[in-house]
Amino acid sequence: KAGVTQTPRYLIKTRGQQVTLSCSPISGHRSVSWYQQTPGQGLQFLFEYFSETQRNKGNFPGRFSGRQFSNSRSEMNVSTLELGDSALYLCASSLVRGTDTQYFGPGTRLTVL
Amino acid sequence: AQTVTQSQPEMSVQEAETVTLSCTYDTSESDYYLFWYKQPPSRQMILVIRQEAYKQQNATENRFSVNFQKAAKSFSLKISDSQLGDAAMYFCAYRRGDPTGANSKLTFGKGITLSVRP
Numbered sequence: 001k002a003g004v005t006q007t008p009r010y011l012i013k014t015r016g017q018q019v020t021l022s023c024s025p026i027s028g029h030r031s032v033s034w035y036q037q038t039p040g041q042g043l044q045f046l047f048e049y050f051s052e053t054q055r056n057k058g059n060f061p062g063r064f065s066g067r068q069f070s071n072s073r074s075e076m077n078v079s080t081l082e083l084g085d086s087a088l089y090l091c092a093s094s095l096v097r098g099t100d101t102q103y104f105g106p107g108t109r110l111t112v113l
Numbered sequence: 114a115q116t117v118t119q120s121q122p123e124m125s126v127q128e129a130e131t132v133t134l135s136c137t138y139d140t141s142e143s144d145y146y147l148f149w150y151k152q153p154p155s156r157q158m159i160l161v162i163r164q165e166a167y168k169q170q171n172a173t174e175n176r177f178s179v180n181f182q183k184a185a186k187s188f189s190l191k192i193s194d195s196q197l198g199d200a201a202m203y204f205c206a207y208r209r210g211d212p213t214g215a216n217s218k219l220t221f222g223k224g225i226t227l228s229v230r231p
Contacts, residue, residue: 033217043204043221056218088156094217101148102219104158 002027004093004105012111018079021108025072025093032074033102034066037088049074086112115140117207119222126195127230134190134225136205144210149190153201164188200229
């Protein structure tokens with residue numbers, strides 16, 4: 001079974017632009033979570049989607065948003081990019097919510113210049 | 114709020130030897146799950162092992178085992194017969210148990226970089 005895939009793998013943007021990252025979960029997985037990884041803050045939870053609805057949200061500004069489609073694929077969007085948004089963005093999927101293990105994709109490396 | 118602490122930023126082990134990575138956590142919950150994830154230079158986060166808090170038996174996966182001390186809120190990872198491919202960053206993570214599935218958030222420690230000497 002194919003793992004979690006994320007596209008693109010690398011992105012370079014400039015301040016003020018917006019960006020959309022995509023995540024395709026493992027087949028059959030319905031829950032998708034997003035995390036931001038930076039050297040300073042470590043791994044931080046962004047949000048979780050299940051059945052096309054945002055179920056949980058981390059402590060990030062409204063510039064960070066996302067959505068989930070009926071096939072469980074998810075996108076996250078960051079508007080008005082800031083230098084501090086440079087990070088590795090990881091997507092994780094799980095079969096069901098609550099007790100199931102999350103499996104991670106390879107991440108998207110975003111650099112904001 | 115739950116916190117996860119990994120106090121050792123770096124560790125080194127000789128190939129074929131055993132190493133233990135430490136993790137402590139703080140929670141007021143009784144139902145939760147603990148995980149160790151490995152992140153090699155490729156940056157892909159890989160699940161190493163998982164422990165349910167309600168299980169007294171320590172989880173084991175091949176060369177990887179944990180020492181779960183619930184009262185002490187300690188969750189260490191032991192890697193036996195270390196291999197060069199074990200070199201990576203290791204993260205300890207916590208998730209609150211919730212039968213309704215309302216909370217799937219993982220809380221991570223800062224990670225520990227493990228190097229393996231040939």
